[in-house]
Amino acid sequence: MQPLDTWYRIRNESDVDSPALLVFPDRIQQNIVLLKSMIDDPRRLRPHVKTHKTKELTRLQLEAGISRFKCATVAEAVMLGECEAPDVLMAYPLYGPKLSRFVSLTKRFPKTNFSAIVDHPDAARALADAAMQAGVIIDVFVDLNIGMGRTGIQPGAAAMALYQQCGQSEGLAIQGFHAYDGQVHERDIEKRKVICTQNFEQVKRMAEQVQAAGFAKPRIVIGGSPSFPIYATYPDVECSPGTFILWDKGYADGLPDQPFLPAAVLLTRIVSMPAANRLCVDLGHKAVAAENPLERRVYFLNAPDLKPISQSEEHLVLEAPVGHAWKTGDVLYGLPQHICPTVALYDSLTVVEHGAYAGRWTVASRNRS
Missing domain, CATH: 3.20.20.10 (Alanine racemase)
Known part of the structure; x- marks a missing residue:
C-alpha cells in the first residue's frame, strides 16, 4: 500500500459514509x-x-x-x-x-x-x-x-x-x-x-x-x-x-496539455474479502459511471495495484496482490474515469476543506424535474 498522507486523504474519514464523492474547493x-x-x-x-x-x-x-x-x-x-x-x-x-x-x-x-x-x-x-x-x-x-x-x-x-x-x-x-x-x-x-x-x-x-x-x-x-x-x-x-472544474482520470490521461487538478475523488470501503486475494468494495454501478470497460471506471490513488474483476449494482470486486495487507473496513480513494455521469449518481457532494470533511453541496439539478 502507498502512504495515505496525500492530498486526497481526509483525517475524519470515519465520519463519512461510503460510497461518497469528495470535492476539494x-x-x-x-x-x-x-x-x-x-x-x-x-x-x-x-x-x-x-x-x-x-x-x-x-x-x-x-x-x-x-x-x-x-x-x-x-x-x-x-x-x-x-x-x-x-x-x-x-x-x-x-x-x-x-x-x-x-x-x-x-x-x-x-x-x-x-x-x-x-x-x-x-x-x-x-x-x-x-x-x-x-x-x-x-x-x-x-x-x-x-x-x-x-x-x-x-x-x-x-x-x-x-x-x-x-x-x-x-x-x-x-x-x-x-x-x-x-x-x-x-x-x-x-x-x-x-x-x-x-x-x-x-x-x-x-x-x-x-x-x-x-x-x-x-x-x-x-x-x-x-x-x-x-x-x-x-x-x-x-x-x-x-x-475542467473537477477533472477526471480520463481527461488527465488523454489531455496532457491541460494541467487541471483532479478535484473529485470517490471514497469507498472494503466491505468483504471473499477470497485471500479478493476484495469487495461498495462502489457499484450506482456509485461510479459504468459506461467504460471495467478496467477503466476508477483508478485507486492509494491502491493502484488493485485490479477490478467484476461489478454489479452495489459491489465492485477487486483482485489484490498475493500477501496484501488490506482488511475489511479499510478506505480506498478512487479517481473516476468519467466525472460528469458520476456526479449525476449522487444527491450531494462531500466537501473537503483543510484535509477534513466539512459539509455537503447538494447536486441541485440532478433531479430533472
Whole structure:
C-alpha cells in the first residue's frame, strides 16, 4: 500500500459514509484560475454545468468573473437561473414539455438571459410559437453538425435556410451558431489542432454566408474540453469546456496539455474479502459511471495495484496482490474515469476543506424535474 498522507486523504474519514464523492474547493479554485489564464477574456468562456450541476460551483465561477454558461437540461437551466447567471444557453433540442418549461424560465428568472439551439425547421417553428404565446422573445442559435453526428444540421444550404427562418420568425432573435465537436479526442494536441481547424472552417463559411445575406456578424459557440485550448486562441469565439472544474482520470490521461487538478475523488470501503486475494468494495454501478470497460471506471490513488474483476449494482470486486495487507473496513480513494455521469449518481457532494470533511453541496439539478 502507498502512504495515505496525500492530498486526497481526509483525517475524519470515519465520519463519512461510503460510497461518497469528495470535492476539494481549493483545487476547484485553482482550476478556475487556470481556465481563465488560458483565454484572453473571461467573457469568451461559456462553461458547461453538466459536469457539476451545483449552485456552489456555479457561484465560484460567477465570483471569478465568468458570466456565460451552457447546460443540457431544464433543471440545470433552473439552477443557473436561481444563481442569477446572466447568460445561459440551453444546448439541447427542445421538444414536448421541455419546450414550455424552458420558455417559462424567461419570466421566472428575469435577471438571466436564456437562449436555445435549433437544428430543424420544425423545432424553430415550435419554439417561435411557444415564445409568442408567452409574449417573449427567445435568443436562438442554429446548431451545426461538424462531425459529432448526434444533433445539429449539416452546414450548407439547409442550415442557411434555417438561419433565415429564425431571423424572420416572430418570437425569435437569431444570434449565431452553436457547434460541438465531442468526437475530437486526439491525445496529441497538434493533431487536435488540425482537426479543429478543419471543423471550424465549416462554421466560418456559414458565418460568412449569413453576413453576406445581410445578417449581423454571428456569435459562435463551439467546442468542449479537448478542443478548448485551440478555440481559446480564436478571436471572438465562445468556448465551452466543462470537465475542467473537477477533472477526471480520463481527461488527465488523454489531455496532457491541460494541467487541471483532479478535484473529485470517490471514497469507498472494503466491505468483504471473499477470497485471500479478493476484495469487495461498495462502489457499484450506482456509485461510479459504468459506461467504460471495467478496467477503466476508477483508478485507486492509494491502491493502484488493485485490479477490478467484476461489478454489479452495489459491489465492485477487486483482485489484490498475493500477501496484501488490506482488511475489511479499510478506505480506498478512487479517481473516476468519467466525472460528469458520476456526479449525476449522487444527491450531494462531500466537501473537503483543510484535509477534513466539512459539509455537503447538494447536486441541485440532478433531479430533472
